Amino acid sequence: MRVPVSWLREYVSFDLPPRELGERLSMTGTKLEALHRRGVPRALERYRVGRVLSREQHPNADRLSLCSVDIGAGEPQQIVCGARNFEAGATVAVALPGAVLPDGTELRVAKLRGLESHGMMLSERELDLGQDHDGIMLLPDDWPVGDALIDHLAIADDVLEFEITSNRPDCQNVHGIAREVSAVLDTDLADWPGTEPEPTGEGKAEDYVKARIDAPDMCPRWAARVFTNVRVGPSPPWLKARISAAGMRPISNVVDITNYVMLAIGEPTHAFDLDKVAGREIIVRRAADGERVTTLDGQDRVLDTDTLVIADAEKPSAVAGLMGSEWSEVTAGTTTVLMECANFDGPTTQASSIRLGLRTEGSSRWEKGLDPHLPPKALRLASQLMVELAGATLVPGEIDLHGDLPEPPVVPLRRERLEGLIGVAYADDEVDRALGRLGYEWEGPGWRVPTWRAADTTREVDLIEEVARIRGLERVPAEMPGGHPGGGRLNPDERLRRRVVDVLRGAGLSEAATLTLWDLGMPERLRLGAGDRRAALVELQNPMSAEWAAMRTLVFPGLLGSARRNLAMSAPRVALFEIGHVFLKGDGRLPDQPSRVAGVLAGEGAGFFAAKGVVEALFEAARVEAPAFRPVDEPFLHPGRAAAAGDGFVGELHPLVAEAFELEPGVAVFELGLDGLRGRPPELVLYRDVTSFPPLRQDIAVVVAEDVPAGRVVEVVRSAGGAELTRIEVFDVYRGPQVGEGRKSLALHLVFQAPDRTLTDAEADAVRERIVAALAAEVGGELRA
Amino acid sequence: MDLDALVSDAQARIAAATGSAALEQVRIDVLGRKAPLVLALRELGSLDPEERRARGADLNRARRSLEELVDRRARELAEAELEERLRSDRLDVTLPGIVPPRGYTHLIEGTRRDILDVFVGFGYRMVDGPEIDTVHYNFDALNHAPTHPSRQVTDTFYVCDDVVLRTHTSPVQIRTMEAGPPPVYMATAGRCYRRDTPDATHTAMFTQIEGLVVDRGITLGHLKGTLLGFARAIFGAEREVRLRPHFFPFTEPSVEVDVSCFNCARDGSPCRVCRGEGWVEILGAGMVDPNLYGYVDGYDPEEVSGFAFGMGVERVAGLRHDIPDIRLLWENDLRFMEQFG
């Protein structure tokens, strides 16, 4: 909301400079977004009201006039002028040498075709008051010659731009902002603007137009007045100045008046050319399905039954609250105007606005819900301006259709509750004045809410908010809550997450954050089969782009793009991981959303075993027994270089998948559920004596057939070894002539240890013999000499 | 034989020996088989018993002291010679070390930890909530009017008519209150989603941290004190906070919270961070709207009151580290990440 300071001063007086005022309002709930300076930047005294004493043809130029202009004090000034829209006697706006125009140009005494010009008579556009540049601006003849122009016309203004929160449509107008100012500064607010003109027209309003509301749920109130003898033309400069400063474009006096009323008091109003209203009949009704209207912006729009229209006997004349139609538009030839001041339902207007893709100054007010008691105030102000500015005759009477209007509530306010919630003591007077200035009235046990706040203020806590903000939050003391029970802690998930992050970081992987959203082609790029649960994506109904259309079911694919980009920037080695949720369709209303950790290793040193080592380190750090790494078929992994690991996997990318992600072969990935890393019993490790009795170490080399996995050999050794065999490590694999074709030799490092005694060589040898026998029996293994 | 003269002469020779070889020669001369001292000891047998005992004690004492002296000198010389050898075995210590592979913490993760740790220090318990949640938790139970703009399909991602990608972590407020009675001191963190066109300060996905406190006698002053403590922990010990009234559906009163600028002298001169205003907006907060208690059991607004706050982790990270565009945080460029370790 843009509020010209000169306009604001009409409703409330204040001494603060505009920026300070804006800051005070920021601190009480009306946030100053920006402060604009409009119009003449400085040297305002160089702008005067002048009167043209004479106007003659310039002797040396056909298109120029030579004028003598009275500027009050001193000699009349000689001014050369190019405009032709005035005669001697005209009252004009004069800029004298030394004046600075809004565009920054400084005016000097100039010689035009040999004759000096001591100033300039100004057009609207030169003063940034409007678009009119056809001639100079003609001022009312009762403005005293020699007066400073700024005393009559806002040729320079500060404009405060506020952010208005959605609960405060009452602040989307200058008078509403003035009310806030009056409360914050504890000063008087002017009455609602507008004085009733004499209704001197013929007949009565209802003689000119019949109206009815067919959809009262969407239109609680419809009111209008009729004006005859309307002369459509340009608005006077002051009105143009205000509308322009408030951010709208002046159009014509009648349209500008409707906008002025909206900007002044917040009621969007609409003017119909009554002669164009078929049957001189207004029906406020739902549109028929498929009914069409051409709105003022020239768009042909198709309506539906959830859209409210202001129709005449034949067709819609306006989409209620949004925009009028071309065929009932006020134009230069209009003489009879029907001025509508209604109340439209907020949600209805909002929904129509979204469906039609049409948001206007009016709809942005309606959608938040406006006071149904505003129309009479709006009609009064509009009538005054129609009579004064458009020469209109007000027809007596008005149309005002409405049912019972809601009575604003009376809300009690307990002092102890106020002070208990805010933590500050308030004096009686402070509370009363804050609420009084905002329009609340004390009535019996509580405060009568003003009609323009009835939607927003219904409970005690809402009154508490009003008092607290107006009296200022600076005085609220900063304290820590006193009586809390302690026991702050990270939850187990967070502790696990941190452990995982720290382990992976220590293993040389960097944490990444990738988008949780996928395009729908991702399952295909990952070669996921139709039956794969991870191919059934949770899709968005309203994605922003095809790129982000569904939720991920795996974490690692997001890392592949990051890896590729880093490799492309010539990182020799890329190792990334991410912890996050995946989203799997389940039986419940919400998808399953487990946490997973995934990693990618690419470039130097990448490969299956590098990734597997990271996974093993993770399990070790989590103090969870590492799973058996069995070969596994994952469609996105190299079939010969992939292993299942708990509820996840580790492996090198399938070359086709690598290609789809523009990566070289050999990139390794892993992904695990965090649940699988959660130790049972959580976190608690019990002491074992590992130092009192030294371990015995022995190495063996066993030759087995090529197709016997090392994991199987380790399994056999472990089960044969018993409790005293505490550690087995495969430290070498050898293939060659010494072990024969189709065979391999595995070197194992064995550690024997007992918690209660030092093992003897004889004991260790006995275990070793058991192991050798088991290897021979179960995997055909032979000890290698 | 003058024993004293012999000993002092030997001491001088031991001290003067400048190398292991020279010392060995001295040892042979003063303690060897032909050394006068040793010969004198051998001749003791020819003396009468009384004289033998006295003379023997003197001679043995002299020999022991010289032996010790030789040993000590030998150690000294050996050390000196080792030093000499080591000094010539010299590395260029300015060459780079062999660095183990390093991984970096993501700035979002690091910031998230820093913030959560502050609230854990204040006695909050951490809880989690789902990223895909129902309209009930995301909007209805948070007192959003049916027409509230953020419900619109232009603002919120819908999975189906009553399920959304959560737009904030605030649904965890309701889930936490459903899970148990007051008092509540809760913090939560996680990803949220809004249909914002990405720019330097917005991404469609972002990370939020939320706090909720409900207890007897909780005031707006407690909110202010809590956020002051937070601001000082995260932005520096000198910081102040201010509360500006605002509107959120699920708090009343609602406030936006500014922290005093940490980048400038706050004298109105141009500043990239606060644009000369001296204050930087960091989060939204407020007193829990009593309507929320109506959606859960066991919370009587006449008995308890509370506050809640929510902040964007990327925004805090961006402010703290002077990052001009938070989209950088989602690019995972190692050159960017390296800076923050």
Ligand SMILES: [Zn+2]
């Ligand atoms: Zn600053």
